[in-house]
Amino acid sequence: MPTQSRSDVRNVAIVAHVDHGKTTLVDKMLWQAGAFGAHQHVDERAMDSGDLEREKGITILAKNTAIRYSGAAAAEAGHPEGVTINIIDTPGHADFGGEVERGLSMVDGVVLLVDASEGPLPQTRFVLRKALAAHMPVVLCINKVDRSDARIAEVEDEVYELFMDLMEDGGNAEHVLDFPIVYASAKAGRASLTRPADGELPDSEDLEPLFATILSTIPAPQYDDGLPLQAHVTNLDASNFLGRLALLRVHNGRISKGQQVAWCRHDGSVQKVKITELLMTEALERKPVDSAGPGDIIAIAGIPEIMIGDTLTDPDDPRPLPLITVDEPAISMLIGTNTSPMAGRVRGAKVTARLVKDRLDRELVGNVSLRVLPTERPDAWEVQGRGELALAILVEQMRREGYELTVGKPQVVTREVDGKVHEPVEQLTIDAPEEFLGTITQVLAQRKGRMTQMTNHGTGWVRMEFLVPSRGLIGFRTEFLTETRGTGIAHHVFHGYEPWAGAIVTRLTGSLVADRSGVATSYAMFNLQERGTLLVEPTTEVYEGMIVGENSRADDMDVNITKEKKLTNVRSSTADVLERLIPPRRLSLEQSLEFCREDECVEVTPEAIRIRKVELDQNARARAAARAKNS
Structure with missing residues (x-):
């Protein structure tokens, strides 16, 4: 068992449902910790650096940042010079669950962000289940308390119910049921430990209560002084100057620039390599350092073929850490070269099978939840992922990089259980005006969905929960928005596998x-x-x-x-009708x-x-x- 801890470091992940304010909160934490200069220009949602992330307003890749917090709580903890808080900003969409699982492997606790109006939603359950399975302490942060439709007390009760449900499902919620609650408005950069009235701002002028709660609740990284170096690769990045960068969490021992280490690969082989560059994150930048110790999150260069899940350890006493495991893919698509009559017309486009396959192989390097399988055709491959959105974003990224592709209709990945075909099933949560209740129920009944719960908050809106086969949700969003005239909100998360539900007609038109x-x-x-x-x-x-x-x-x-x-040479007696x-x-x-x-x-x-x-x-x-x- 670990015998020591580093009290000057905290590693925490911000987890939440889509659009509950994770990235905005991290932005404000960076500003208030003095990470940016007074006159420095920083874009809003600075952590979402990708073009697609900014366009869609969602986080796609888990990212880490580091804050040097030197407030009152740091002084009380015995570190007046400051405490380093490493923050992992994780995606909220279940299609990017592999990113969430990687992020959780780097931290010692989580801040669970919940919207003060919407309350816990399917992805809230998904990310919380992952955190509790890892026995991590939780800080509940109820965000957007200043919303005009906030219902803070009810949302608190719903979160407690969620914890109880996870305990009944065999989860590990009991050890963290007594979690601290912080009330915040990330947009205003304010937090409080006392519950404000619905629609009111927290009484504190800054995020100091949140920083203090993180320091008191999230444990310091623990390590065993008698163990050799153990550093786990949790993510990959690239630099124009240094080549491939591996992001690691140091669990035991120390690692230094220029050091010879043992590289334990995912296939079981061990190889001696040299650390040519060692970097640590400060705010949004990586800066060179000479060495790093237990609990530090670092980036190293010099190993061009390193993969996620590999371990760097002592060459004289190599002790690899367990590989990172992620949930099985549920949706697949056929991706191949463009075979239409218009193929190759775009100047400079990448059209050959070799280029497409090389790009898919490169995606496998950094995306642990993706699989690429061969097909009967030499110019097409079956690509499996968590969901339709994750695969569509991969195709969109390839399109922007100049590739021409033929993409097949998304299909579900089935499995055989006791001789019967089972298919993935999603838990779907819908918020919509009461007037569309019958229409939504009818649409989902055609898609083999069954309602499990319905709640009416008395505001003219109703929340419905369904279990629907994953293939029943392919093409559902467009029909749903049409039927609810754009007012409905739908979110879904993977639930499990159930016997094949039979034929589903998803599009009634030709x-x-x-x-x-x-x-x-x-x-x-x-x-x-x-x-x-x-x-x-x-x-x-x-x-x-x-x-x-x-x-x-x-x-x-x-x-x-x-x-x-x-055309004829006879002039019409009347002008042509427009x-x-x-x-x-x-x-x-x-x-x-x-x-x-x-x-x-x-x-x-x-x-x-x-x-x-x-x-x-x-x-x-x-x-x-x-x-x-x-x-």
Whole structure:
């Protein structure tokens, strides 16, 4: 057992549901700890540095920062010069659960952030279950207490109920049931230990109560002075100057720049390597240091092939730490080279199978929750991940890097249990106005969902909880927003595996399919728009088999969207009537993947996203349909 502790260090993770204020809180903690200069320009949500993170407003990659806190609580703890608080900002979306699990492997406790109005949601349960399974102490921070619809006391009770539920599920909640509660407004940079009135700001002018609670609740890193060096690789990064960087938590011993260490790889082999550069985080920057000790979170350079889960240890007494384990993937997609007639038209695009495979292999290096499996085709691979969003973000990143891809409809990853096929099931929580209760229930019943709980807060809104097969949620979000007129809020998290629920019809409409190559004309589109909703604009280049619209009926329809008006030398007695086109429906990458049916796929290029049939030739599709009908 560890015999000593480093009281000048604390390692803590901020965990919460999506959009409950994690990144905003970390920003304010950095500012109030003096991490930035008075006149330094720092973007809002500074921790979300990726373009996609800023655009979508979510955290995708777990990131670490370090705060040198020297307030009153640090002096009381015997460190007037300050205490280093290493903070891991984790994603709130369950699709990025691998990032959460990696983040928790670096820390000794968590700050659980809960919205004062929304209360605990599915991802709150997900991240809390992970923290309790690791026997970590929890600081509950009820955020956004100044919201006009805040209901602080009820949210407190709901969090206690969540802890009790996790105890009944066999979790380890009992040892932390007596958790401290901090009331905060991250946006205002204020916190308090006394509960404010609903909609009021905390009585303290800063986050000092939160800093003090972290110091008193989160234990200092413990270590055994008799053990050799043990440092665990929990994340990877890259530097233009240093190459691959490995982020590690030092558990025992010390590590120094230039030191020879034993590199224990995930395949069991051991190799001697030299630490060429040693860095530690200060605010948002990494700075060189000579050495680091137990509890420190560091970055090292000099090992180009190091992987997540590897251990650096003493070459004379190598003792590897356990590998990081993550939940199994639930959703898969086929990703391959672009096989459409328009492939390779974008100058400089990466179109070959070798380039696509190399990029997928590079993603495996830093993404522990992803798997890439071979298929019967040499130019396509099955990519498995936690959820639809995680896979869509991978495809979007590749598109922005210049790759051309063909992406298949998302499918679920099944497993066999006692000779029967089992499929992943999601726990879905919906907040919506009462008037849409019947519609939502009907939509989810068609998708094999079953309601487990319904709560009416008396505000005109109702909260419903369902268990739904994962495949039933593919394409659900678009239909849900349409049926609730954009007012509903839906979140889901992986629940477990259950027997196959049977066939699910997720899209009741068919597709309008171009029957020839050419350029879409406004004349043809004017005549087609009464058949359904168009997805392309006039002058858009199309090809045979490309989806140009959504049919209002259930079956597919081959259409000529390139038809032009015939010209004659007879002048009309009346002026031509102006053709008024309804604006086309523009689909994002995620919406395109949701729109796809089993015989359709998405063509992704740096300049365009198109939906197409897997089999482009309409005669071949007709023959296949006839064979399927006869069999």
